[in-house]
Amino acid sequence: MTQVVTRFAPSPTGHLHIGGARTAIFSWLLARHNGGKFHLRIEDTDLARSRQEYTDSILASMQWLGLDWDAPPMYQTQRTQAYDEAVEQLLRTGHAYWCACTPEEVEAMREKARAEGTKPRYDGRCRDRGLGKAPGSCVRLRLPDRGVIAFRDMVKGDIGVDVAELDDMVIRRADGMPTYNMAVVVDDSALGVTHVLRGDDHISNTPRQIVLYQALGLPVPIFGHVPMILGSNRQKLSKRDGARAVIEYEQDGLLPDALVNYLARLGWSHGNQELFSREELVEFFDGTNLNPSAAAFDPAKLDWCNAQHMRSMPLETLADRVRPFVEAIGLQIPGERALIGLCKLFRERATTLKALAEAFRPLLIGSRDLAYAAKDATKHLGETAGPHLAAFAEIFGQCEPFTADALDAAFNAYVADNGLQFKTVAPVLRTALMGFMGGGHLDLTMEVLGREETLARLAKAAAWRPEVAG
């Protein structure tokens, strides 16, 4: 059996978006599952719209997603010789011909056809004129006179199109550059691509490409057309649906594994399983169970998926991931131990790394900057809180070592010795430490804060007085 070779072929006219990311994921998965090769090709033949910065951005997003490729990326602008040779071969074998029609003339033909209610097509008037190369001339592929071009699609099943629906397409533009379909066929063939996975907006290109493969005497790969991703209104994806560039999800603090998991699961399934590690995806994704119908993008489920991944990864790894986000919002990055404590404290309370870093804020600012939520302070830091706060300062000031376990024991002893109820005194401590009724376990919170900061907060809380209105 021959090796499976897949590819992802973006054009550098923008950042990598989630639609492209998903087909890249499927292609990468299919190659990795089969122990094959995965290639990258930059389709930069549209000189006017292609930009180097987008190529850089796309490659960076691919790396961030963890989709590695097996050879240096191929750039179409560097392959003019291969395209020229292919066109030359087609001309020589009679599968192609020079066409001297101007774009205006062709457009007139289309207008006429549209007016008559038939399919706008080039009428093939230069087919047998025996023209040679001339300024302004392009080369067109000579289609078979009749027949049906059929193929078996990995996701859609059998598809067939009558050649009568097609026209003699341009394969070499007047400026000498190849057109999309031409370049794709020459390049996929050169790369030895066996499985072409792409968006189903390309489905109408496929018959044309098959004709090209045949005319060139090349083996036709297996095609798989993945449906487009829709927005929440089941219309084409737009910004307001949360459909953005991969780089934006990175900046928002999503985990690459979570994005890959969610996107892979959109349009593909493995029984009832929702959460997959990267290894599981590689193990299970074999190109089957791809859904032929379009799927709507759901930001809420993506968030849930990300939250699940954040909760199941090692704390040390999570700490490494969140560090840049802590720095980005201007907070002092604590030591490793404290940072891990913060992650443990808040990871079940945040769905993104960005939100997680933000949740750290009350504990990472100094007591001087701690603000109290009026409602919570009024309720829990009133006059009856005074004795408790004084006692806390006493017992925690002496607590040794200053660790969660010891602090927990000290707190519980205080509650028991004074015949109190945990639930009546805990809010006092919580409000004093956090500034509001939120956050995680109090013992770990204090450990993360450290003795000095904990005492400072207790003192500040003891000095709190309600503001007198008026």
Place this chain on the structure above:
RNA sequence: GACUCCAUCGUCUAAUCGGUUAGGACGACGGCCUCUCAAGCCGUUAACACGGGUUCAAGUCCCGUUGGAGUCGCCA
């Protein structure tokens, strides 16, 4: 308009060769837990687009209708 593709809860989806009280997940809602907020657990809500066939039996096969999407470039 022509051609092509698509059609299960609001959303993502499952349902081996036709036989299921049509399952799971997200969301929403309710409950439990609880010092708070979450998380977690339990539960509720909700779908085979429509109409014909074939068959003892159709979400599953066939035809049609409706609806949606894509393409119709010397863009990719």
